[in-house]
Amino acid sequence: MVKTRTFISPHILVSRCIEFDHCRYNGDMITSHIVRKLKGDAEFIHVCPENDIGLGVPRDPVRIVRVEGENRLIQPATGRDVTEEMHRFSEAFLHSLPPIDGVILKTRSPSCGIKDVNVYPRPGRSAAIDKSAGFFAGAVQERFPLHPIEDEGRLRNVRIRDHFLTCIFTLSDFDRVETSGRPERLVRFHTRNKFLLMACNQRLQREMGTIIAHGGDQPFASAAAQYRERLLAALARAPPYTANINVLLHALGHVSGHLSRDEKALFLDSLEQYRQGYISICAPKNILKSWIVRFDDPYLGEQTFFAPFPDHLMEISEAETDRGRDFWG
Numbered sequence: 001m002v003k004t005r006t007f008i009s010p011h012i013l014v015s016r017c018i019e020f021d022h023c024r025y026n027g028d029m030i031t032s033h034i035v036r037k038l039k040g041d042a043e044f045i046h047v048c049p050e051n052d053i054g055l056g057v058p059r060d061p062v063r064i065v066r067v068e069g070e071n072r073l074i075q076p077a078t079g080r081d082v083t084e085e086m087h088r089f090s091e092a093f094l095h096s097l098p099p100i101d102g103v104i105l106k107t108r109s110p111s112c113g114i115k116d117v118n119v120y121p122r123p124g125r126s127a128a129i130d131k132s133a134g135f136f137a138g139a140v141q142e143r144f145p146l147h148p149i150e151d152e153g154r155l156r157n158v159r160i161r162d163h164f165l166t167c168i169f170t171l172s173d174f175d176r177v178e179t180s181g182r183p184e185r186l187v188r189f190h191t192r193n194k195f196l197l198m199a200c201n202q203r204l205q206r207e208m209g210t211i212i213a214h215g216g217d218q219p220f221a222s223a224a225a226q227y228r229e230r231l232l233a234a235l236a237r238a239p240p241y242t243a244n245i246n247v248l249l250h251a252l253g254h255v256s257g258h259l260s261r262d263e264k265a266l267f268l269d270s271l272e273q274y275r276q277g278y279i280s281i282c283a284p285k286n287i288l289k290s291w292i293v294r295f296d297d298p299y300l301g302e303q304t305f306f307a308p309f310p311d312h313l314m315e316i317s318e319a320e321t322d323r324g325r326d327f328w329g
C-alpha cells in the first residue's frame with residue numbers, strides 16, 4: 001500500500017518581515033499563507049538584513065542606485081550609503097548559517113528581492129533604469145547557487161509552490177541520510193526517489209545511480225557529497241508535464257497486469273486530459289495511488305513522487321473547491 005510518509009522538518013531561511021516580525025521600513029509585516037502553514041512543518045531561521053545592520057524600525061527606505069556603473073544601496077532621505085555594511089553583514093551571516101534546505105525572501109526588496117528589484121539612476125525621484133537582485137538576496141544566490149530560493153510572491157503560484165515544497169522536503173530527507181553516514185540509507189533514498197528523479201532529470205538520475213553503484217569504492221562522505229550536488233541540480237527545475245506523463249506510464253506498467261481494459265482506458269483518458277491541460281496531475285496520480293493500495297505494491301507505495309510533501313500543504317484556490325465562500329448566497 002501507499003506508505004504514510006514521515007517527513008523531516010526542512011530548515012528554511014526566511015525574510016523576517018514575512019510572518020515573523022513587523023520589521024519593514026514602515027513597521028509592517030508581510031502575510032504569506034504558505035509561510036504561515038509551513039510554521040508547523042519546518043524550522044525557520046529568520047533574518048532582516050536592514051534591521052540587522054542597524055537601520056532600525058521604522059526607518060527611511062533604502063533603494064538601489066547606480067553610481068558610476070556600480071549598484072549601491074542608498075538611503076535617499078539621509079544620503080547614507082550602506083553597501084559595504086550590507087556586504088559585510090551578508091558574508092558573515094551566510095557563513096555562520098547551519099545547513100539549510102531552502103530560502104524564502106521578500107519580493108522586490110532592495111535587500112531581499114531575488115530579482116526584478118528596481119535600480120534607479122539617482123537617490124532622488126526618478127524612474128527605474130534597470131532591474132537587479134537585492135543586495136542580501138544576491139549574496140544568498142551566490143552562496144547557495146543550486147538551493148531552492150523563492151520569494152513569497154512567486155510562491156502564490158501553485159506550480160512554483162508545489163515544486164519548492166517538493167525540493168525542501170526531499171533535501172531535508174537527504175540531510176538525514178547524509179548525517180547517518182550509512183551507505184544503505186543512501187541506496188534506499190535513491191530507490192524511493194526514483195520516480196521523482198526520473199521526472200526531474202533522467203541524465204542526473206543515471207549519474208546518481210552510478211555514484212550509488214560505486215559507493216563502496218570511496219568514503220561515504222565523498223559519495224554523499226557528489227550525490228547531493230546532483231540532487232540539487234536535478235531539483236533545480238520542476239519536471240515538464242511530458243516527463244510526468246512518462247513517469248505515470250512507467251508506474252502504470254507495474255500494475256497494468258492486474259487491470260481490466262476499461263480501467264486502463266479510464267487512466268489513459270485521465271492522462272490525456274492532463275496532457276491537454278484540462279486537469280491537474282492530481283487526477284491520474286490519485287487513480288494510480290488507489291491501485292497501489294488495491295494491489296499492495298510496496299515498490300510504488302514508497303515512491304516519493306506520489307507524496308512529495310505533506311498533503312495539508314497542498315492548496316488549490318477556493319473557487320476550485322466546494323469550501324469557503326458561497327457563490328450563490
Ligand code: SF4
Nearest residue numbers: 016017048106109112
Ligand atoms: S525585505 Fe528583508 S530587509 Fe526588508 S524588512 Fe523584510 S527582511 Fe527586512
